[in-house]
Amino acid sequence: MAELSIGNYSFREVGPRRYVVSVDPDKLREAVELVVKEDSYLSTISAVDLPKEGAIELNYVFWSIKHRAALIVKTRVSRERPVVPTIVDIIPGALGGELEAYDLFGVVFEGNARLRRGFLVPEDLTSKGVYPMRKDAGV
Amino acid sequence: MRLSVIREVLRNLARRPSTLAYPVRREVTVAPGHRGRHYADLMKCIGCSLCAVDCPANAIVMEKLPQQLKHNPRGIYPVVDYGKCVFCYQCVFVCPVKAYVTSEHFEMADYAISTSRELSLSSIRVGGQA
Amino acid sequence: MLRVRTEGEEVVEVSVNTGYNHRGIEKLMEKNSWIKGMYLAGRVCGICNAVHTQVYVQGVEKLMGVEPPPRANYIRTVVMELERIHSHMLISAVVAEIVGFDTLFMLIMRDRERVMYLKDLVTGSRVHADIHIVGGVKRDIDEVRRDKILSELKVVEERLKYYRKVFEEDYTLVKRLTEVGRIRTAEALRHCLVGPTLRASGVKSDVRFDDPYAAYSEIPFNVVVRDEGDSWARMVVRLEEALVSVDIVRYALEHLPQGPAVPKAFPRAAKVGEVISRVEAPRGELIYHIVSTGGGNPYRVKIRTPSFLNIINTEFTYLGHRLADVPVIFASYDPCISCTERVLVVDEKRGLKKYLSLRELARWGTT
Numbered sequence: 136m137a138e139l140s141i142g143n144y145s146f147r148e149v150g151p152r153r154y155v156v157s158v159d160p161d162k163l164r165e166a167v168e169l170v171v172k173e174d175s176y177l178s179t180i181s182a183v184d185l186p187k188e189g190a191i192e193l194n195y196v197f198w199s200i201k202h203r204a205a206l207i208v209k210t211r212v213s214r215e216r217p218v219v220p221t222i223v224d225i226i227p228g229a230l231g232g233e234l235e236a237y238d239l240f241g242v243v244f245e246g247n248a249r250l251r252r253g254f255l256v257p258e259d260l261t262s263k264g265v266y267p268m269r270k271d272a273g274v
Numbered sequence: 275m276r277l278s279v280i281r282e283v284l285r286n287l288a289r290r291p292s293t294l295a296y297p298v299r300r301e302v303t304v305a306p307g308h309r310g311r312h313y314a315d316l317m318k319c320i321g322c323s324l325c326a327v328d329c330p331a332n333a334i335v336m337e338k339l340p341q342q343l344k345h346n347p348r349g350i351y352p353v354v355d356y357g358k359c360v361f362c363y364q365c366v367f368v369c370p371v372k373a374y375v376t377s378e379h380f381e382m383a384d385y386a387i388s389t390s391r392e393l394s395l396s397s398i399r400v401g402g403q404a
Numbered sequence: 405m406l407r408v409r410t411e412g413e414e415v416v417e418v419s420v421n422t423g424y425n426h427r428g429i430e431k432l433m434e435k436n437s438w439i440k441g442m443y444l445a446g447r448v449c450g451i452c453n454a455v456h457t458q459v460y461v462q463g464v465e466k467l468m469g470v471e472p473p474p475r476a477n478y479i480r481t482v483v484m485e486l487e488r489i490h491s492h493m494l495i496s497a498v499v500a501e502i503v504g505f506d507t508l509f510m511l512i513m514r515d516r517e518r519v520m521y522l523k524d525l526v527t528g529s530r531v532h533a534d535i536h537i538v539g540g541v542k543r544d545i546d547e548v549r550r551d552k553i554l555s556e557l558k559v560v561e562e563r564l565k566y567y568r569k570v571f572e573e574d575y576t577l578v579k580r581l582t583e584v585g586r587i588r589t590a591e592a593l594r595h596c597l598v599g600p601t602l603r604a605s606g607v608k609s610d611v612r613f614d615d616p617y618a619a620y621s622e623i624p625f626n627v628v629v630r631d632e633g634d635s636w637a638r639m640v641v642r643l644e645e646a647l648v649s650v651d652i653v654r655y656a657l658e659h660l661p662q663g664p665a666v667p668k669a670f671p672r673a674a675k676v677g678e679v680i681s682r683v684e685a686p687r688g689e690l691i692y693h694i695v696s697t698g699g700g701n702p703y704r705v706k707i708r709t710p711s712f713l714n715i716i717n718t719e720f721t722y723l724g725h726r727l728a729d730v731p732v733i734f735a736s737y738d739p740c741i742s743c744t745e746r747v748l749v750v751d752e753k754r755g756l757k758k759y760l761s762l763r764e765l766a767r768w769g770t771t
Binding site: 279282283286292304305306307308309328330331360361362363364367 | 436437439440442443444447507508511514517521524525528529532534537542543566570574
């Protein structure tokens with residue numbers, strides 16, 4: 136089907152078994168809580184740096200066993216203040232993805248006490264405060 | 275309680291060992307079609323440099339030909355650095371004239387042939403005709 | 405690296421400290437062309453290189469609007485399943501070694517060599533397949549090779565059945581693997597585990613079945629699920645899956661469609677767009693998110709390997725077990741061992757700290 140409704144969020148189909156919805160960061164937790172109830176697990180958190188638009192786009196890719204489809208929740212944060220609420224209390228399995236996005240892009244997940252630099256990035260870059268996957272990182 | 279492996283072990287005592295005593299006895303065989311040492315046949319190469327462009331290991335450098343060859347107007351030929359090469363054979367695949375000579379030779383731990391230069395140059399036949 | 409806090413013999417807390425080398429690969433892919441990126445993707449992991457190349461090429465083909473011919477899809481499937489067989493044999497051997505059963509380790513490795521030879525026959529190398537290209541495969545399978553694979557598979561199948569029997573019945577293995585590292589169904593989903601780890605906890609989720617790619621939509625096969633959820637179930641799931649893979653390869657080779665498999669040319673620029681590409685690697689779901697802004701290089705490639713989820717999110721499974729169970733549980737998740745070989749053990753009560761390699765921890769106490 137071309138559209139999938141979960142709660143009052145309407146996902147649009149972008150390919151076979153791929154549905155996308157865009158939300159604001161403050162609605163993220165609500166959307167995630169609804170998606171998790173659809174028998175789904177978080178597959179990955181993919182961050183894309185968009186310097187031209189001054190934003191970092193976060194893609195929360197869920198796989199729903201009930202719908203047999205990937206449900207992608209997109210949200211954008213500004214590059215100057217990339218803050219988004221954590222979902223680790225809803226899905227403990229999001230830990231790795233949030234640690235990674237913080238260490239590589241500098242996205243701060245509010246409420247996640249285990250965020251730290253040096254999870255993946257070696258010391259010579261963390262000591263300079265460089266987020267290596269950003270487009271202007273110079274690595 | 276089943277010691278199911280004991281029978282297997284006793285059977286193996288009667289067989290010859292599976293370990294190959296390489297390099298004392300050079301009985302290692304690779305499958306036919308194994309990706310081994312390759313070089314460009316200069317009687318076919320047209321100097322298009324697609325192999326150098328595509329090489330993921332940046333192992334191919336184009337060098338000037340020592341003599342003029344009619345079918346190679348640019349006068350350049352590829353030299354593969356076997357130290358960098360990963361033997362993915364992208365060069366072999368992308369070559370428009372299928373100029374690469376492939377082999378299954380894998381024993382390359384020597385300095386004598388560390389690039390494909392000598393092998394390619396020795397492929398030039400007298401007369402320079404394709 | 406695992407940081408294990410114990411009180412005497414009992415594990416109290418575990419935290420995982422990892423460092424992966426494929427982060428550099430994501431950045432490298434942005435600086436290199438699509439075709440070089442394909443070879444980079446294959447080098448993320450040595451043992452699952454065919455699946456990494458497959459998921460990348462699949463995504464890129466969607467972005468470039470290229471459809472590979474059916475014969476190429478079947479050949480790709482054959483290579484990926486051969487890889488699954490030898491990967492599962494490897495982890496079975498490693499678990500046997502960690503438990504102390506060296507003989508079984510050697511036996512499985514000897515038979516694994518047969519599968520490596522078959523990979524060499526089809527792709528040209530025992531480890532790195534490098535057989536994918538945008539729009540198809542680089543080599544075809546002829547009659548001689550096909551017959552050789554089918555005859556060798558008969559022997560491999562017999563050996564796999566034997567090893568499954570050993571894992572199901574051998575006293576030492578059963579004693580050390582059952583009831584160790586048990587994960588309940590709800591926990592497995594909440595902690596986002598994937599692959600055989602998830603399927604051994606009662607969840608029927610397999611990308612080849614749910615989200616088919618390559619030739620899987622045309623090949624009938626079973627998804628192996630068990631509900632014990634412990635290390636033993638995980639190993640048995642893998643060995644059963646290896647047997648299912650043998651059937652898949654056999655079916656694919658017997659029903660190989662006619663037609664070309666090797667494309668004459670391939671495009672070098674992709675359209676604007678993004679794609680989420682998923683495959684079932686031997687360790688679980690592998691997902692790539694590829695973003696393209698047109699042009700010859702990707703804009704962003706996000707790689708999420710299955711071991712990332714299975715290792716980081718399973719810190720809770722070690723609690724309450726003895727120290728000797730830690731390597732067994734860890735190895736049953738099929739980690740890419742090169743990533744996390746070292747374990748730091750902190751004994752709270754006695755104030756001891758010790759750095760050990762996984763093998764040392766497994767052999768501690770033996771001479």
